[in-house]
Amino acid sequence: MTDLNELGRRALPGAADPVKVLLHRHRELCERAVDPLEIAAGLEAHGITDRTAARFRHRDVFSLAEELYARVPRDTDTATDGPAAPDAPCREAAGRRPVAALLLPLLPGALCAASLAVLFRTHGQTRLYTAAIGALAVALALRAALRRGPLAVPDGLSSRPAATGSWTCWLLAYAVLGDGLLRTAIAGGPDGLPDGTADGDWPLTLAPLPALTLACAPATWAAGLFTTRARRKLTSSRGLEDFAASVRPVLLGAVALFLGALAALVALCAPFLDTGRFSPAVLALGALLFVARLLTVHGFTHAPRVILMLTAAAQVLAPAAVFAARLPGCAALGAPVEALTAAWGPAAVPVLTCGAGALTLLVHASRTLTRASAHQRPEQPR
Template sequence: MTDLSELDRGAAPGAADPVKVLLHRHRELCERAVDPLEIAAGLEAHGITDRTAARFRHRDVFSLAEELYARVPRDADTATDGSAAPDAPTREGGGRRSVTVLLLPLLPGALCAASLIALTRTHGQNRLYAAAAGVLAVALALRAALRRGPLALPDQFASRSTTGSWTCWLLAYAVLGDGLLRTAIAGGPDGLPDGTAGGDWPLSLAPLLALTLAVAPATWTAGLFLTHARRKLATSRGLEDFAASVRPVLLGAVALFLGTVAALVALCAPFLDTEPVSPAVLALAALLFVARLLTVHGFTHAPRVILVLTAAALVLAPATVFAARLPGCGALGAPVEALTAAWGPTGVPVLTCGAGALTLLVHASRTLTRASAHLRPERAR
């Protein structure tokens, strides 16, 4: 980050051209930018605020960025020599990518639904094969859907994001956890899960279907948020103005996504014989959605920490119930048993995932409302 004390000296009243000092320090950023907005976002990422811009005789960072952009010499022939810009797709290629972004997120939900249908029509060893094939197909579809579009991780962030295994833990608990916790409190289980909802260790497949179907609205909602945020960036005249205008867009996007997930849960309920409302699924969906939004924009630390803590808390809940069976350890399972008695087994994921989602949402309302968060990934520093 640029040393602001040095910038202050460069912007001192005695300096003949303070903006020239700033241009020298950020020449690479200014030369690579395709518009003044990218420079404004980059300056904010380096700690330059509207107050700092005033020391350079500008009312805000956006005005300062416009002067920096105008001062950088550019090749006027690049736009007229007949060659397309590196990141300007052809109409045909852009159309194919748009169709892919729209349709590919539907694939995980469709394959999950097909897998569940196959499970209901198979028995014995064939049922095990159908389950394994379904898990593999859905996993590959999820991988493909999350590698394109607004929820895709830029290359420079992929190596810093290691949340995949913890996300799998959360999904596994959504399927197996409630049944295990209920059976553990009752004194079981006496065997391994048999893949049915009425077995000794019952499974709940409704959350898995709802969450895989939710990949599509998550992708489309994230795209809407990115589009509106960049429009706000183009019309805002200050960093604080931009943050104030984007925050409602972020909250609206999360609310729209959760409303869509609630509708999907209600639609899946008659087919899977479950309740039409599932707060646990909504809490987990909100947690994964906000965590992905933050990760896509380069804020990888907070999502990783929250997902790890949430997964650990979910694993710890049934573990304390089993530990309470040891001599003299009966008090260990008391908090989880009390919570389950009051809210049912779903109380544990609602509390843990809800707390994690709320924490990340507060964090996102402070980070995703920065102009620097919306630099195009290939140009982010």
């Protein structure tokens, strides 16, 4: 970045052709770009701003990218035939794509609802087998849904989201088991393992599972809407600051759209699970997972991984502190958690932890996903 800024400072009116030097440094980027917008995103990722572009005799990075794109020698036949080749298989699969795009995001929620319906009609060892088969089916459906479409992780990042997936499983496990464990721990239990019921020694909270799995569909559509609208803003913007200002409301709108759909799903599932129609814990967890996934698919994997890890750790520490308070002389360890639970209930722990994590990631996303470089195909984690 320092070399580029130094090159920009030397790009004075008397210089021979400073853009040619920049083209030489970024020839690979310019040659593989399919349009000037991809070059603009790459230049921004390398530290070139609108102010730097002014030193290259251009009003902004987009104008500089257009000249770089025009200067790259291209074969006429390739330029003519190039766009048609990718479009051919797209047109060939046009009939299959809408079906897959509609059915895959709906599959996890449908399988989860079916599994819960069967689970409520079984008892004993059969219930255990039903729960295991249902969990496996839902996990495979989620994996298939998240490998395609707007929530799919790019190929260059396929080795990184495993860690975020592990922490996501911890958060989902706490959503089902955590509140019941914390409540019984404060009361002096639990006296046994979970038995799959809401009134056992270790009560389960099943409401988050159908709501969050059904929310896979609106999450996919909201993420696709954000990506499409951001690409359109990239086409119409004439500066990096202008692009950031226009994309930020789109990002917030996508998150609000997802949360509205999730709230509706929670209310829809409530009559079947005998729970409240409003669950701030589920909304906070859903917001955290959605923003984390949105950052991950755009190449920003570090912040989601750290925030999910810290959120899961904070939730595990809550019941751990209550159990540690049973040791001689350690009663003060559980006092904060007990006071919080007494005032707001066990759900206060996931609401505060997931809410803080979601807000942190949303602030981070408003700074990173509003960059032009965030909407190119990432080659490595950022």
